[in-house]
Amino acid sequence: MGDAKMIASPFPAVEKCSSKDRGGDTVVADLDGTLLCGRSSFPYFAHMAFETGGVLRLLALILLAPLAGVLYYLVSESAGIQVLIFASMAGARVSDVEAVARAVLPKFYCSDIHPESWRVFSACGRRCVLTANPRIMVEAFLKEYLGADIVVGTELVVWRGRATGLVRSPGVLVGENKAAALREAFGDALPEIGIGDRRTDYPFMRLCKEGYVVPASPSPRPVPREELPKPVVFHDGRLVQKPSPALALLTVLWIPIGFVLACLRIAAGALLPMRVVYHAFRALGVRVTVKGTPPPPASRETGQSGVLFICSHRTLLDPIFLSTALGRPITAVTYSVSRLSEILSPIRTVRLTRDRAADAAMIRRLLAEGDLVICPEGTTCREPFLLRFSALFAELTDEIVPVAMENQMSMFHGTTARGWKALDPFYFFMNPSPGYVVTFLRKLPGELTCNGGGGGGGRSSHEVANYIQRLIASTLSYECTSFTRKDKYKALAGNDGTVVSKPNIDEKKAMGC
Numbered sequence: 210m211g212d213a214k215m216i217a218s219p220f221p222a223v224e225k226c227s228s229k230d231r232g233g234d235t236v237v238a239d240l241d242g243t244l245l246c247g248r249s250s251f252p253y254f255a256h257m258a259f260e261t262g263g264v265l266r267l268l269a270l271i272l273l274a275p276l277a278g279v280l281y282y283l284v285s286e287s288a289g290i291q292v293l294i295f296a297s298m299a300g301a302r303v304s305d306v307e308a309v310a311r312a313v314l315p316k317f318y319c320s321d322i323h324p325e326s327w328r329v330f331s332a333c334g335r336r337c338v339l340t341a342n343p344r345i346m347v348e349a350f351l352k353e354y355l356g357a358d359i360v361v362g363t364e365l366v367v368w369r370g371r372a373t374g375l376v377r378s379p380g381v382l383v384g385e386n387k388a389a390a391l392r393e394a395f396g397d398a399l400p401e402i403g404i405g406d407r408r409t410d411y412p413f414m415r416l417c418k419e420g421y422v423v424p425a426s427p428s429p430r431p432v433p434r435e436e437l438p439k440p441v442v443f444h445d446g447r448l449v450q451k452p453s454p455a456l457a458l459l460t461v462l463w464i465p466i467g468f469v470l471a472c473l474r475i476a477a478g479a480l481l482p483m484r485v486v487y488h489a490f491r492a493l494g495v496r497v498t499v500k501g502t503p504p505p506p507a508s509r510e511t512g513q514s515g516v517l518f519i520c521s522h523r524t525l526l527d528p529i530f531l532s533t534a535l536g537r538p539i540t541a542v543t544y545s546v547s548r549l550s551e552i553l554s555p556i557r558t559v560r561l562t563r564d565r566a567a568d569a570a571m572i573r574r575l576l577a578e579g580d581l582v583i584c585p586e587g588t589t590c591r592e593p594f595l596l597r598f599s600a601l602f603a604e605l606t607d608e609i610v611p612v613a614m615e616n617q618m619s620m621f622h623g624t625t626a627r628g629w630k631a632l633d634p635f636y637f638f639m640n641p642s643p644g645y646v647v648t649f650l651r652k653l654p655g656e657l658t659c660n661g662g663g664g665g666g667g668r669s670s671h672e673v674a675n676y677i678q679r680l681i682a683s684t685l686s687y688e689c690t691s692f693t694r695k696d697k698y699k700a701l702a703g704n705d706g707t708v709v710s711k712p713n714i715d716e717k718k719a720m721g722c
Contacts, residue, residue, distance in 0.1 A: 218422040219411070220405075220411070220414060220420040220421055220422040221421055221422070222421065222422060222423070222424055223325045223326055223329060223404055223421040223422065223423050224325050225421065226329045226402065226404075226419065226421045228328050228329050228331075228332035229332075231329070231332040231333045231334070231401075231402075232332075232333070232334045233334050234333045234334060234335070234400075234401040234402060235333060235334070235335040235336075235337065235395075235400040235401055235402070236329060236330055236333035236335070236336055236337065236400060236401070236402040236403075236404065237337045237338075237339050237391060237400045237402070237403050237404070237413065237417060238326060238330055238336075238337070238338055238339070238403075238404040238405070239338075239339060239340060239404065239405045239406060239407075239410050240338055240340040240341075240342055240347060240351075241340070241341075241342070241406075242406035242407065242423060242425070243323065243326050243404050243405055243406045243410070243423050244322065244323055244326050244327065244330060244338065244355070244404075245318065245321045245322065245323060246321050246322070246323045246428060246429060246431050247321050248406065248425065249453075250290070250293065250341075250342055251274065251293065251453070251454060252317065252451040252452050252453065253314055253317065253318070253342075253346070253451075254270060254293045254294070254296070254297040255267060255270060255271075255297070255448075255452045255457045256309065256313055256314060256317065256446060256448060256451075256452070257297045257298060257301075257306065257309050257310075257314075257346065258270040258296065258297040258298075259446075259447065259448055260305070260309045260313055260446055260447070261297070261298065261301040261302075261305045261306060261309060262297075262300075262301060264461055264464055266296075266297065266301075267457060267460070267461060268461050269296050270293070270296040270297050270457070271454060271457050271458050271461065273292055273293075273295075273296045274293075274296075274454050276292055277289045277290075277292035277293050277296075280292060285383075286341070286381070286383045286384075286409055287341075287380055287381040287383050287384075287386075290341050290342075290363070290381045290383070291375075291376060291380075291381055294343060294363070294365070294374060294376060294381075295374035295375070296374075298343070298365065298372040298374055299372065299373060299374025300371055300372070300373075300374070301371060301372050302370060302371055302372075303345070303365075303367055303370055303371065303372055304370070306345055306346065306372060307345060307349070308445075308627060308702075308703070309446070310345060310346050310347065310348070310349045310350065311349040311700075311701075312443070312444060312445040312446070312626065312627065312700070312701040312702070313444060313445050313446035314346070314347075314349075314350055315349070315350040315353070315354055315441055315444065316441045316444040316446075317451045318347075318350045318354070319350075319354055319434055319437055319441050320431060320434065320451075321431050321451075322355075322431050322432040322437065323423060323429060323431070323432070324429050324430070324431070324432050325423070325429065326404055326423055327355075327432050329402065329404065329421070330355070330404070331355075331356070331438075333401075333402065335358050335359075335400075336355070336356060336357045336358050336359075337357065337358060337359040337360070337361065337394065337395075337400065338351050338355075338357050338359070338360050338361070338362075339361050339362075339382065339387050339390060339391060339413055340360075340361070340362045340363075340382065341362070341363055341381050341382050341383050341387075342362050342363065343362055343363050343364070343365055343376075344360055344361065344362030344363065344364060345362075345365060346362075347360065347362060348360040348362070353439065354437065354438065354439050354441070355437075355438070356438055359394060361382065361390045361391075361394055362382060363376050363377075363380075363381045363382050364376065364377040365377065383409045384409045384412055385412050387409070387410065387412060387413040388412035388413045388415075388416055390413075391413045391416055392416065399416055399417060399418065400416075400417045400418070401417065401418045401419060402417055402418070402419050402420075402421065403415075403416065403417030403419070403420045403421070404420075404421050404422075404423065405420075405422060405423070406422060406423040406424075406425065410422075440592075440594075441592060442590070442592055442594050442690060442692060442700075443590070443591075443592070443626075443692075443696075443697045443700045443701050444591060444592070444701070445625060445626045445627055445628075445701045445702075446622065446625075447621050447622050447625065447628070447636055448460070448620070448621065448622070449618050449619060449620055449621060449622055450619075450620070460620060463620065463639075463641070464639070467620070467621075467638075467639035467640070467641070468635065468639060470493070470494075470638065470639065471634075471635045471636075471637075471638035471639045472635075473493060474490065474493050474494075474495055474638040475634060475635070475638055477489040477490065477493060478490070478529060478533075478555055479554065479555050480555075481555075483532055483533065483535075483536060483537055483538045483555060483556075484536045484537065486532075486533050486555070487533050487534070487536065490533065494641065494642045494643075495638070495642070495643055495644070495645075496617070496642060496643070496644035496645070497530060497533055497534060497644070497645050497647070498644065498645070498646045498647070499534045499647050499649075500646065500647070500648040500649065501648050501649030501650060501651075502649060503534065503535050503610075503649045504516050504610055504649075504652060506535075506537055506579070506580065507578075507579040507580055515575070515576040515577065515578065515579045515580050515581060515606075515608065516580045516581075516608045516609075516610050516652075517572075517576060517580075517581050517582075517583065517602060517605070517606050517608055517609050517610070518531060518539065518580065518581070518582040518583070518610050518611075518612050519583060519584075519585060519598075519602060519609055519610070519611050519612065519677055519681075520582060520583070520584050520611075520612045520613075520614050521584070521586065521595055521612070521613055521614045521681050521685065521687075522584035522586040522587075522588065522589050522590065522596075522614070523589055523590075523591070523614050523615065523616045523624075524589055524616060524623040524624050524633060524637055525589070525623075525624070525630075525633055525634070526616075526623065526633075526634060526637060526645075527582075527584060527614050528541035528556055528558075528582045528584075529554065529555065529556060530614070530616075530645040530647055531582055531612060531614070531647060532555070532556050533645075533647075534647040534649075538555060538556045538557065539556060539580050539581065539582045540556065540557045540558070540559065540575055540578075540579065540580070540581050540582070541556060541557070541558045541559075541581070541582045541583075542558065542559050542560075542561055542568075542571075542572060542575070542581065542582075542583055543558050543559075543560060543561065559571060559575060565601065568601065569601060569604065569605055572601075572602070572605050573605055573606075576605065576606055576608070582612075583602050585598040585599040585600075585601075585602055585674060585677075586598060586599075586694075587599060587693065587694040588694040588697055588698075589624045590697070591622065591624065593685070593686065593687045593688060594687055594688050594689075594690050594692075595678050595681060595682045595685075595687050595688070595689050595690065596690060596692045596693060596694070596696075596697070597678070597690065597691050597692060597693050598674040598675065598677060598678045599674065600669075600670035600671045600673070600674040601670070602674070603658070603659050603668075603670040603671075603673035603674050603677075604659055604670045607653070607655055607658040607659070607660050608652070609652065609653040609658065609673075609677070610649065610650065610651075610652050610653070611650040611653065611677050611680055611681050612647060612648065612649055612650065612681075613646075613647075613648040613650065613681045613684040613685050614645065614646070614647060614648075615645065615646040615648075615685060616637075616643070616644065616645050616646075617643065617644035617645070617646070618637065618640045618643055619640055619641060619642070619643075620639070620640050620641060621636040621637070621639050621640055622636065622637075623636050623637025623638075623640075623643075626697065626698055626701035626702045627701060627702050648684055648685075650680060650681070650684060653673075653677070657673065657676060658673060659673055675689075
């Protein structure tokens with residue numbers, strides 16, 4: 210929640226705190242309104258509610274938000290926060306709460322770091338955060354992305370692996386509870402610096418050798434993400450934005466409308482000839498922008514062989530939108546895809562076996578039949594990064610056309626690591642006006658391929674893969690990484706992303722990459 214208008218503070222503003230020679234000092238800071246620019250924790254509870262309980266839990270949180278506000282401002286800060294905790298977490302599995310805290314919330318926290326508080330916090334050798342938020346909800350972010358050594362927050366009552374929505378004694382950490390928690394954590398060795406933003410922070414700030422307050426206004430520009438210790442490369446969750454109460458309500462009201470619209474869009478893509486899908490999508494509010502010059506289709510009469518399209522991977526719809534841009538269906542190879550996606554898709558897919566020799570033979574056969582699309586990252590990435598490209602494709606053909614794929618979503622993400630992947634296309638098409646930008650780059654010159662254009666002395670497959678990764682990254686203004694599918698799923702889902710292999714199926718109805 211936010212805070213009432215502050216009266217004159219007995220502490221100087223944080224701008225007056227020196228950050229020089231603080232390597233041996235300990236700092237204790239509040240979170241909302243202090244380390245974060247935003248003074249309300251509602252958006253983060255909204256994400257927690259939607260990810261752990263879906264639209265019904267989010268609706269419950271929205272309906273209880275006015276009560277939380279009244280209690281917060283007129284009764285006690287503690288009572289208002291307890292309502293938010295109960296509405297967003299009651300009955301949720303603790304493992305789900307931890308997963309959301311680890312995989313969803315850090316992206317939104319990192320985009321809201323207060324510059325002056327961060328200047329002081331990052332300069333100190335020992336860092337502690339003292340917050341009214343549930344510790345389980347913020348600890349992963351604070352330790353991994355801000356380098357916090359100690360996180361003290363409100364503790365939840367757990368029963369049989371589920372959060373009850375209640376809090377453990379001494380209750381929500383506000384006012385004197387924060388001061389008591391600080392004494393318990395540090396004993397007689399009190400910290401050098403205390404930073405807060407509201408009157409209920411003053412008790413713990415008075416225990417520090419120096420106390421500084423973060424003014425409520427003017428609202429500063431958050432710290433740029435590139436200036437933080439660690440970038441957010443992977444994140445999960447369906448909601449694109451950080452929802453205010455009004456935006457959360459709008460999202461709930463839009464979902465039934467968006468679902469109907471998504472069904473219409475998916476039906477248009479699945480049932481209409483590919484040459485008219487572009488126009489159908491445009492009529493239904495799906496924006497498809499095509500840049501560059503695509504190659505002509507394979508033709509035995511003209512001697513035009515099949516082209517291997519190498520795409521950056523944003524959603525499993527990448528091959529669909531590539532086909533839409535070309536005006537013809539392109540076969541895609543994939544490791545796995547849901548059965549529902551297979552049924553709904555207008556393009557053919559072939560499953561890989563993870564047997565390198567068998568997969569290479571299969572891809573060569575498919576290229577002899579016509580054009581083919583591969584996403585060598587092996588999984589999607591939402592942020593402006595490219596994962597490591599698998600090098601297998603470079604060994605199989607010299608006819609390589611890199612394609613830079615971008616997508617635009619305003620309400621829902623069309624990918625998930627923890628959720629039901631069969632709903633990915635629905636969530637993407639549920640956006641009011643989703644978009645794709647398909648940029649065809651020039652065909653790879655022969656001297657940059659493994660075969661050297663037929664003259665021998667070509668590049669290694671890894672050199673070719675790395676070159677194409679850099680080429681697509683520069684086109685999109687993205688950053689290349691060496692992360693893989695396993696890294697993503699380990700970070701977001703706690704597993705290596707391995708799925709059970711299925712037999713090769715040359716189906717006319719399939720989707721994905």
